[in-house]
Amino acid sequence: MIRRQIAKNRSRIKKLGPGLITGGAGDDPAGIVTYTVVGATTGFSQLWLLLLSTPMMIAIQNTVAQIAIVTGKSLPEITTAFYSKKLSILMIMVLAVANILTIGADMNGIAEIFHVLTGYQTIYFLVPVTALILYLVL
Template sequence: MNSASVARTARPNVWRSVILFLSIVGPGIITANADNDVGGILTYSQAGAQFGYSLLWLLIPITIALIVVQEMCARMGAVTGKGLADLIRENFGVKVTFWCLLLFVLGDVGNTATEFAGVASSAPILGGYLNLGNAEALKIALVAGAALFVFLTVTRGSAKV
């Protein structure tokens, strides 16, 4: 057996192990980057400018707490087959569920507003890079385009991966 045939037979095993590794680690990488949006980056920048490295030690207990909460939520969803609203309603009643979901919706609306504000704030940078004169028109076009993209994704898109 020559070395070329050995390399050919070893290559699929390498790709298989890479794909297996990415399928296991991939959701964790996506979850870890979930909060790296405009509002998060602004908050991280301000906290870093104000406190420097003095809060760095908090990463360890916060990471442990995040792991515990994520694990509990995943297990509750896997075991019961129900979402968060169903579990809150079953344990605390309809009134508490209503107020919790109202707070969730307000948080989502605020997060969406920061996303569109980030798109609008990128217009002068993009306009200067592309030598476009009217930054206000570019802001309107970028925000309208982003809103249209979100609308079409939500109404016509699919959640299937």
């Protein structure tokens, strides 16, 4: 009985995995700065949006995960099946540029933290931080 419950919970966790990873990936330094600025400038006046946006985000994450699981295809493959290849390439290029800019903003944010802590120029930290992250990724 207990083994069956453990196996059942494992399968549930495996189904939730991609959504949890994707949701957590949105909390990068650039996002945290955005949340902080909005919170500092608007206070609690925008908090009602949480009730509206959370169910929509859950529905979108669930739908996208189910499509990926059922089809076993990536986003470009699914898009190409319904739209032109040019549109798929454009979409992937826009996503790549957005991701590259977000990575740059994250690295700059880390360098700014070192600047605030030490008082040295940001550029002195940006290059070593970038090199360290590149080394860790590769």
